[in-house]
Amino acid sequence: MNVMTDTQFEWFMTLAVGVLAGVWLVYDAINLARASRADGRDPIVRDKRFGYVVGLVIGVIGLVGVLRYRGVL
Amino acid sequence: MSEVSKWNPANAVTASRVVSKWNPANAVTASRFFTLPPFVWAVHHGYRQWATLLILLCGLLDKLDGLVAKIFDCRSAFGELFDAITDALCYGFALVVVAAYGWAPAIPVALVILLGLTNSAMRAQYARRMGRATNYKSYAMERIVAYTGYLIGFATGGMEVNFYYWLFVPLMVVILVHDGKRMLLDPVPAARPA
Numbered sequence: 001m002n003v004m005t006d007t008q009f010e011w012f013m014t015l016a017v018g019v020l021a022g023v024w025l026v027y028d029a030i031n032l033a034r035a036s037r038a039d040g041r042d043p044i045v046r047d048k049r050f051g052y053v054v055g056l057v058i059g060v061i062g063l064v065g066v067l068r069y070r071g072v073l
Numbered sequence: 074m075s076e077v078s079k080w081n082p083a084n085a086v087t088a089s090r091v092v093s094k095w096n097p098a099n100a101v102t103a104s105r106f107f108t109l110p111p112f113v114w115a116v117h118h119g120y121r122q123w124a125t126l127l128i129l130l131c132g133l134l135d136k137l138d139g140l141v142a143k144i145f146d147c148r149s150a151f152g153e154l155f156d157a158i159t160d161a162l163c164y165g166f167a168l169v170v171v172a173a174y175g176w177a178p179a180i181p182v183a184l185v186i187l188l189g190l191t192n193s194a195m196r197a198q199y200a201r202r203m204g205r206a207t208n209y210k211s212y213a214m215e216r217i218v219a220y221t222g223y224l225i226g227f228a229t230g231g232m233e234v235n236f237y238y239w240l241f242v243p244l245m246v247v248i249l250v251h252d253g254k255r256m257l258l259d260p261v262p263a264a265r266p267a
């Protein structure tokens with residue numbers, strides 16, 4: 001019992017993960033650039049920077065996984 | 074060094090006004106549990122696409138509850154805590170299900186759950202140090218929780234499962250070490266000034 005064909009589902013997964021990972025990467029890159037201008041002695045600012053770096057890493061992992069899934073890597 | 078530092082704006086909601094637990098945002102959060110029985114049904118019958126869509130719905134409801142809380146102005150410390158607990162229960166349960174049916178590798182799933190329990194224990198200790206129900210705000214953990222939701226989707230969709238699962242574990246270890254220091258060793262924020 002399927003909602004769509006297998007090919008459509010593969011593209012759905014590709015787009016769902018690829019678009020989100022790409023947007024995530026850009027979003028956290030912008031956040032990190034903003035946070036890098038804030039006062040680094042504030043622990044909240046340091047937490048934010050760490051979180052945004054983690055976001056960047058997750059975005060890269062997401063994109064690499066999509067490229068592997070599509071057979072590019 | 075003092076045990077209690079200055080009031081921390083990041084935890085503002087933990088010390089702000091009282092909001093009823095019976096509010097629209099918490100209702101949306103609770104509704105996420107209704108996605109789990111059909112999710113198990115879909116996995117049991119091998120309906121990968123349905124299982125993927127159901128876990129996607131669970132994730133979308135997670136985003137929706139924050140939006141509803143803003144619209145109805147019903148953000149609360151309990152709501153944040155309930156949201157975190159719901160994340161842990163829904164995603165933890167779904168991970169166990171996909172691992173039990175062989176859709177995800179058992180070892181990283183076991184490690185993810187172990188790390189999740191460790192995180193919960195550290196958060197409970199942090200709440201004890203604060204002296205009230207509160208949810209430690211971690212920007213990194215917010216991101217890894219979203220990744221956890223996707224982990225289940227990778228398993229149901231059969232998408233680079235080993236790649237995504239094994240890379241998740243070291244990333245979560247790094248975050249736990251970072252947050253553990255903040256929650257257990259660093260001074261806790263003081264109550265909001267009147």
